[in-house]
Amino acid sequence: MIICEELLLSHGAELQNYNSGEFIFEEGATPRYYFQIRSGTVVINSILDDGKEFIHGIPFEGHCFAETYLFHNVNYAINAIAITACEIIRMEKKKFFKFLLKHPEQIFHLYSYTADRMHYRYLTAAALSFRDPLTKIDLVMNYFKDYFGGKEKHSFLIPYTRQQLASLTGLRIETVIRTVKKMEKLDMVKIDNTKIYY
Template sequence: MIIHEDLLFAHGAKIGKYNAADYIFEEGTAAKYYFQIKSGTVKLNTFLEDGKEFVHGLPFDGHCIGESYLFTGHHYAVNAIAITSCEIIMISKTKFLQILLRQPELMLEINKYTAERLHFRYLISSFLVISDPIVKLEKLFDHIKDYFGFEEAYSFLVPYTRQQIATLTGLRVETVIRYIKKMHEQKLVRLESTKIYY
């Protein structure tokens, strides 16, 4: 959780409820709220001219989304779409900025979170030039395992479906399935039913 929920609610935050496939915000619209995910998973994406989709991330419980746009005059360059049922804490931009002015130490938390997300986006961008699917998968798994503070082999349950992994790495889902099996054979991951441990 980036900012404690009680603090947000004390300053007038509300809960927005979204079903899978609902837009939380759309590319090209102005940022009017700070959004923090109470529960659920959101997809940050861009649709390209040819109809293809580029996924920037899959934030979930405790993460905030679109926060950097509250500090610029730019409109969103991405969409935020619920991929599960979601409860999102929402507080107006004005009230959110007032909280930060009263408690500037929270700005460090926002900056740290935004920097982590930029790092993840740079990592995702590097997948465009990596041809080996196993290297792509290892880079993704290494990052999220490190982010959550796991070190031991097979100690980390990968929190993404094979479809979500495909979306993040730019691979086809069939390729992900095939190479996850190869990684299992090479003892790089452990499989238990549909679960992947890294």
Template sequence: MIIKENLLLEHGAQHVFFDLNQEIFQEGQRARFYYQIVEGTVELTNYNDSGKEFTQNIISAGQCFGETVLFIDQPYPMSAVAKSYCHILKLSKTAFLGLLFRHPEISLNIFNV
């Protein structure tokens, strides 16, 4: 995992669960959370100008998503959908930035992914 579960939980992360094809966030929504997959698979997609869906990435347990836009205060450039049952740790932007401030070595791990 990018960030140890216990450290995320100490900083206020919540356990959230998603069923198959359940939307986690939608392209264009304000970025408010860091997400780390404990179990399951997530598909990151967006739509091109002609309306065709494009898969950006498919990620699984031990990977994070949604973190880069937290640094630039932009909306999510893609949607995230559970492609299986998912158990995810979700941490608010404020708590995530606070965690990085207290543990700067974690920033290096995130940006080296």
């Protein structure tokens, strides 16, 4: 977890429950809260002009999301939607700033988490501009395996569906399906039923 739940709750944070498919906030809304996931999974996305979804991230238990918006005077350019039933700790912006002033060491936890996400963006930004879908998918899978500490070949279960991989890489789902099959033939992944092991 990014910030200790007990600390947040003892400083005025509250628990909110969201059902699968429910918006936590929508693009264009004013940022008013710090959000940290106690349980469940959220998708951070944008809906493009052609109606396609682009996934920026899929935070889950212990992660925070959209916290950088609290430090800037702009509205959300993204959506946050519960993928599963979620219990989310939220703290009103003014209370959150008072909390950080009282516990400045928490700023380092927050900044470290944000830096890790920026590292992912830098790693993937150039590769996602490549036309080769195998390079894109391999890069994303490799990042997640490294992030979660996977070492052995074919030991890491990719925690995303093929549709989510498509949205993370900007590819069509058919392209992802074909590419994953090609990766299996090249012994880059192992497929067990619908599960992908990298």
